[in-house]
Amino acid sequence: MKKHIFAIICILFAAAASAQNWQPLFNGKNLKGWTRINGKADYKVVDGTIVGTTKCNTPNTFLATDKNYGDFILEFEFMVDDALNSGVQIRSNRDKKYRNNVVHGYQFEIDPSKRAWSGGIYDEQRRGWLYPLTKNPAAQTAFKNGQWNKARIEACGNSIRTWINGVPCANLWDNADAQGFIGLQVHSIGNDKNLEGKNIAWRDIRICTTDVDKYLTPSSAPEVNCIDNTLSPSEVADGWVLLFNGKDSTGWRGAKLDSFPAKGWVIEDGLLKVMPSDGAESNNGGDIVTDRTYRDFILSVDFKITEGANSGIKYFVDPSLNKGAGSAIGCEFQILDDLRHPDAKLGVKGNRKLGSLYDLIPAPVKKPFDINNFNTATVIVRGNHVEHWLNGVKLIEYDRNNDMWNALVAYSKYRDWPNFGNRTEGNILLQDHGDEVWFKNVKIKEL
Amino acid sequence: MKKHIFAIICILFAAAASAQNWQPLFNGKNLKGWTRINGKADYKVVDGTIVGTTKCNTPNTFLATDKNYGDFILEFEFMVDDALNSGVQIRSNRDKKYRNNVVHGYQFEIDPSKRAWSGGIYDEQRRGWLYPLTKNPAAQTAFKNGQWNKARIEACGNSIRTWINGVPCANLWDNADAQGFIGLQVHSIGNDKNLEGKNIAWRDIRICTTDVDKYLTPSSAPEVNCIDNTLSPSEVADGWVLLFNGKDSTGWRGAKLDSFPAKGWVIEDGLLKVMPSDGAESNNGGDIVTDRTYRDFILSVDFKITEGANSGIKYFVDPSLNKGAGSAIGCEFQILDDLRHPDAKLGVKGNRKLGSLYDLIPAPVKKPFDINNFNTATVIVRGNHVEHWLNGVKLIEYDRNNDMWNALVAYSKYRDWPNFGNRTEGNILLQDHGDEVWFKNVKIKEL
Numbered sequence: 071m072k073k074h075i076f077a078i079i080c081i082l083f084a085a086a087a088s089a090q091n092w093q094p095l096f097n098g099k100n101l102k103g104w105t106r107i108n109g110k111a112d113y114k115v116v117d118g119t120i121v122g123t124t125k126c127n128t129p130n131t132f133l134a135t136d137k138n139y140g141d142f143i144l145e146f147e148f149m150v151d152d153a154l155n156s157g158v159q160i161r162s163n164r165d166k167k168y169r170n171n172v173v174h175g176y177q178f179e180i181d182p183s184k185r186a187w188s189g190g191i192y193d194e195q196r197r198g199w200l201y202p203l204t205k206n207p208a209a210q211t212a213f214k215n216g217q218w219n220k221a222r223i224e225a226c227g228n229s230i231r232t233w234i235n236g237v238p239c240a241n242l243w244d245n246a247d248a249q250g251f252i253g254l255q256v257h258s259i260g261n262d263k264n265l266e267g268k269n270i271a272w273r274d275i276r277i278c279t280t281d282v283d284k285y286l287t288p289s290s291a292p293e294v295n296c297i298d299n300t301l302s303p304s305e306v307a308d309g310w311v312l313l314f315n316g317k318d319s320t321g322w323r324g325a326k327l328d329s330f331p332a333k334g335w336v337i338e339d340g341l342l343k344v345m346p347s348d349g350a351e352s353n354n355g356g357d358i359v360t361d362r363t364y365r366d367f368i369l370s371v372d373f374k375i376t377e378g379a380n381s382g383i384k385y386f387v388d389p390s391l392n393k394g395a396g397s398a399i400g401c402e403f404q405i406l407d408d409l410r411h412p413d414a415k416l417g418v419k420g421n422r423k424l425g426s427l428y429d430l431i432p433a434p435v436k437k438p439f440d441i442n443n444f445n446t447a448t449v450i451v452r453g454n455h456v457e458h459w460l461n462g463v464k465l466i467e468y469d470r471n472n473d474m475w476n477a478l479v480a481y482s483k484y485r486d487w488p489n490f491g492n493r494t495e496g497n498i499l500l501q502d503h504g505d506e507v508w509f510k511n512v513k514i515k516e517l
Numbered sequence: 518m519k520k521h522i523f524a525i526i527c528i529l530f531a532a533a534a535s536a537q538n539w540q541p542l543f544n545g546k547n548l549k550g551w552t553r554i555n556g557k558a559d560y561k562v563v564d565g566t567i568v569g570t571t572k573c574n575t576p577n578t579f580l581a582t583d584k585n586y587g588d589f590i591l592e593f594e595f596m597v598d599d600a601l602n603s604g605v606q607i608r609s610n611r612d613k614k615y616r617n618n619v620v621h622g623y624q625f626e627i628d629p630s631k632r633a634w635s636g637g638i639y640d641e642q643r644r645g646w647l648y649p650l651t652k653n654p655a656a657q658t659a660f661k662n663g664q665w666n667k668a669r670i671e672a673c674g675n676s677i678r679t680w681i682n683g684v685p686c687a688n689l690w691d692n693a694d695a696q697g698f699i700g701l702q703v704h705s706i707g708n709d710k711n712l713e714g715k716n717i718a719w720r721d722i723r724i725c726t727t728d729v730d731k732y733l734t735p736s737s738a739p740e741v742n743c744i745d746n747t748l749s750p751s752e753v754a755d756g757w758v759l760l761f762n763g764k765d766s767t768g769w770r771g772a773k774l775d776s777f778p779a780k781g782w783v784i785e786d787g788l789l790k791v792m793p794s795d796g797a798e799s800n801n802g803g804d805i806v807t808d809r810t811y812r813d814f815i816l817s818v819d820f821k822i823t824e825g826a827n828s829g830i831k832y833f834v835d836p837s838l839n840k841g842a843g844s845a846i847g848c849e850f851q852i853l854d855d856l857r858h859p860d861a862k863l864g865v866k867g868n869r870k871l872g873s874l875y876d877l878i879p880a881p882v883k884k885p886f887d888i889n890n891f892n893t894a895t896v897i898v899r900g901n902h903v904e905h906w907l908n909g910v911k912l913i914e915y916d917r918n919n920d921m922w923n924a925l926v927a928y929s930k931y932r933d934w935p936n937f938g939n940r941t942e943g944n945i946l947l948q949d950h951g952d953e954v955w956f957k958n959v960k961i962k963e964l
Contacts, residue, residue, distance in 0.1 A: 419927040431921055474916070477865075477868060480868070485866070
């Protein structure tokens with residue numbers, strides 16, 4: 071009998087030692103520890119829940135914690151009136167020097183609309199969407215309209231991850247804010263009387279701020295790395311390598327030079343910029359190529375074009391092939407301002423437009439592209455099978471080293487280059503076409 | 518004990534009842550029953566074998582059986598001096614009305630050369646090769662040089678099949694000769710003194726002529742059907758269907774007509790002939806198409822061209838698409854006299870030459886083709902995958918209904934036909950291009 075008592079005591083001690091230290095952020099009775107900021111929407115305590123209510127003619131309103139939190143695990147339940155966009159800020163801040171003291175920072179999205187991005191991460195009043203659920207469509211059914219939903223947010227160092235009802239939603243790697251308040255949003259409704267009086271309710275809000283790394287849970291949500299020109303630990307573990315370090319030209323040289331071009335290319339602010347000249351092909355600094363060749367890979371390049379610009383990302387490049395003027399020879403993921411550059415109208419059925427395999431295979435007319443921001447080009451090579459992706463959407467795919475490939479090349483401007491596109495491996499190239507284009511986050515995973 | 522004796526007696530009776538009735542054709546002592554014909558090479562009996570010896574300035578010589586044989590199973594062993602071509606005639610004949618009484622008919626090939634067609638079937642002094650071992654390359658290692666080899670020939674009705682050392686070699690379906698003598702060949706050597714005195718030896722020659730069908734053995738050798746415009750029993754069992762019956766236009770109509778063209782096409786001597794006119798596209802009788810459409814299939818067409826001719830075999834044809842002049846629209850296995858027709862020099866990198874997918878994918882420059890004889894075009898369609906074959910050699914293959922296919926079509930003369938080549942099914946077409954071309958053995962197996 072004594073043995074049993076001893077065992078029970080041991081179990082109780084062990085449980086106490088490993089118990090997660092949850093602290094309630096809401097006492098269920100009043101709004102002690104919270105302050106309304108940024109707007110004038112109403113917050114009340116009703117039956118042990120916090121109920122926020124929309125109001126006309128006031129900006130986004132937040133019920134914010136008086137304390138700041140850095141690394142934590144936050145859980146809460148929420149229920150929202152139909153069609154009412156809302157969210158929960160974390161690590162958020164105000165600063166009189168930034169947009170007149172506006173609340174800004176990470177927002178756990180609550181989105182009962184058809185878009186269904188609840189659990190995504192939005193950077194309020196700053197960068198906008200960091201993790202839309204287009205990155206993780208499987209999570210779009212996690213949120214259930216018209217009922218209580220359980221949220222979990224794990225913020226630890228650069229990692230911010232979210233769950234709704236146990237389903238992994240966002241998985242962000244970012245370093246914008248290490249800490250800040252937590253804020254319950256009532257979204258502005260402008261002057262729309264139809265939306266006035268809509269409610270969003272929260273309850274059972276609790277936070278764990280001790281031994282956070284001990285209680286982190288695995289997530290199947292694909293990670294998005296928002297820290298420019300770096301690799302997250304999971305990217306490193308997954309085999310990704312940076313081709314541009316954000317600081318200098320390490321790993322690159324002129325396609326027809328032994329070293330990096332002395333003019334025409336500028337590295338500043340974490341950007342690799344090809345500078346404007348006369349709009350001609352390789353007539354200023356010239357193309358640049360990786361020191362190494364690559365065989366099977368996933369190549370990811372963020373690019374931003376200027377109006378009317380032409381450039382490109384080439385692969386399977388043989389820099390020694392073209393001894394004359396012009397660009398080095400290889401398959402090209404075309405970069406172009408389709409609306410303004412004349413080459414968009416040349417070629418055959420659009421095969422010189424953005425995302426096309428240049429002069430060979432046209433990308434679809436409909437494709438996701440934002441001329442005002444960075445866009446992500448992805449090239450996937452598995453042996454003879456190649457794919458072009460733009461901002462997460464597959465544009466084209468093809469197989470080379472076969473009858474049809476050779477027949478297609480025979481029709482194109484590459485017809486006279488021997489064995490075009492059939493090399494087992496080649497350099498990666500960024501094109502100087504005489505127009506200003508910016509590159510960053512140039513990374514590759516060999517397969 | 519009695520039971521045992523009874524059982525043994527039963528077994529002996531059963532064995533006797535089923536024993537194959539072999540008759541020796543050579544008594545091991547002399548050449549009784551054999552006669553030398555056609556030439557003057559020597560035959561002697563040496564140590565129980567028949568030894569034939571080459572001689573200058575005499576034509577092919579045969580040691581022929583005095584009797585004729587129709588359906589039989591023949592077995593013998595043979596050994597041949599290095600580099601000495603030889604053979605054994607079966608169902609062979611002489612006729613004063615045919616080439617001055619020359620020996621002609623089926624020959625079981627003995628071929629110690631690098632070509633290694635031993636066991637193939639040659640039609641001596643008539644049609645030439647009926648079953649070269651290109652039809653069955655697996656059999657090319659069956660014959661062993663410098664040693665005794667065991668041959669087996671099963672001739673039953675239209676079926677003639679051969680084995681060497683147990684390996685199936687030829688599998689022929691033909692009806693040229695129902696019977697004739699068996700003849701051991703010593704090949705002519707012209708005036709080549711170096712080849713004089715070479716030996717070929719035979720022994721253990723035996724034949725079975727009773728209950729032949731009972732002792733036939735299965736063969737894995739692919740069958741070759743030499744009877745025009747017919748299907749062999751195995752082809753029927755395999756799902757082949759004749760598209761041309763050899764007699765009339767059943768199953769065909771003009772591509773732009775409700776019935777078969779009244780002019781421009783002639784059916785005679787088992788041939789479907791497109792007649793010469795002005796060399797223009799569909800300007801005389803016009804193209805003809807099958808009544809039916811086909812989806813997944815193997816199409817086999819024997820064709821013979823005249824000098825400078827142009828024609829073609831189209832598939833996935835939509836006869837209603839082209840309302841104007843010219844040929845109906847579909848993918849074309851091009852038929853052309855590459856050496857003489859000007860279109861061979863047009864197009865891109867040979868994509869209008871014989872066997873090419875017309876104006877799209879060029880067939881290789883090297884391909885097996887005989888302008889003086891019939892050639893076999895084969896088109897294989899499995900969903901989106903298509904292959905062109907010529908005389909048993911694959912020329913090209915491609916996949917349609919994808920980015921690269923559409924990009925290739927966009928470059929070609931088909932660029933303005935909507936969704937070209939992407940139909941699930943279509944008619945089969947034989948083209949009238951104003952030049953005389955003959956077709957026969959038009960057959961299809963749906964997959």
